[in-house]
Amino acid sequence: MAEARMADDTDFSALYHALGISAACTPEQLRKAYRRRVARLHPDQHGEKGDVARLQELNRMYDAAMEFLRTHGRLPGSSPPAPFAAAIARRPEERATAAVASVASERDPPGPPEAGPERHSRYFIVLAVLAITVLALHALEAPRSVEGHRVEAVTDHATGNIVSTSSTIVLGMGKAQVKAIQGAPLGGHDIRWDYGPSWVDFKCGDVVTDWYSSPLRPLRVASPHPTTQDWDRFDAARPPGC
Incomplete structure (x- = not known):
């Protein structure tokens, strides 16, 4: 109560005038100006004995200003911060709640909004579209492998070469x-x-005599390398001198 009365009885304009600053100063500017003025008035520094009373009055006014700052969140004579100004415009019973909410929001900034049903729905839709896109690209780039399929091969009598009836490369x-x-x-x-x-090898008159089908880029063949059955079929129709 004594501190409140001291703040009420203090002429803060005289404080600002004595320190050579304006009422729009910041708390840090007030502190710096106060320290400079104390250094001038203090008897142990450059002050005179007659300055002791002025120093005591300066200390009293500065303490009142600091008490005002702790109570109202601003220096006397300065404009109230935005959160407090908004609280002043409200009904008296709302002012305390608004001030507490303002301080809490500055101390603990609100996090991202909680995800609701719509947010979850959009999230799963995006995932589904991405999954479909990946599957489609995979299907387009998938190896054109015919491994495991039965290959029927016959001899083309016009050329003497072996041909496949299933669009598959054969020996x-x-x-x-x-x-x-x-x-x-x-x-x-x-x-x-x-x-x-x-790769595909050609010998014996530019006919297929071997191949290798890599998983990275498969050939249209029934197996990664020619099988025993492939070689038996080739030997049965092998060109002369091959």
């Missing part, structure tokens, strides 16, 4: 048929066509 097949099934090679030479990590 003894000619280059034109391989290109029609697998497409143009990415590199290589006359004896070997490269399809990335996979």
Whole structure:
């Protein structure tokens, strides 16, 4: 109560005038100006004996200003902060609640809003669209493998080459048929066509004599390498001198 009466009886304009600052100053500016003025008035520094009374009055006014700051959240004569100004405009019973809520919000900033049903629904829809997109891309880029399928091969009497009845590369097949099934090679030479990590060998009159189908880019073949059945079928129709 004594402190409250001291603040009420204090002429704060005289305090600001004595310190050489305005009422719009910050608490830090007030403290710095106060320390500078005390250093001038203090007898142990540059002050005179007659300045003791002025120093005591300055201390009293400064203590009142600090008490006002702790009570109202601002210096006397300055504009109230926005949260307190809004609270002043409300009914008296709402002022305390508004001030407490303002202080709490500054101390503990609100986190992100809790996810409601709509937010969860949008989240799962996005996940579903992404999953469908990934599956579609995977299907487009999936290896064109025919491994495990039965391959029927016959001899083309016009060319003497072995051909497949299931659009699958087989031993003894000619280059034109391989290109029609697998497409143009990415590199290589006359004896070997490269399809990335996979390859097809041609010998014995430019017919398929071996291959390797990599999982990274499979060929249209029934197995990664020719099987025993493939070689038996090829041997039965092997060209002379091959």
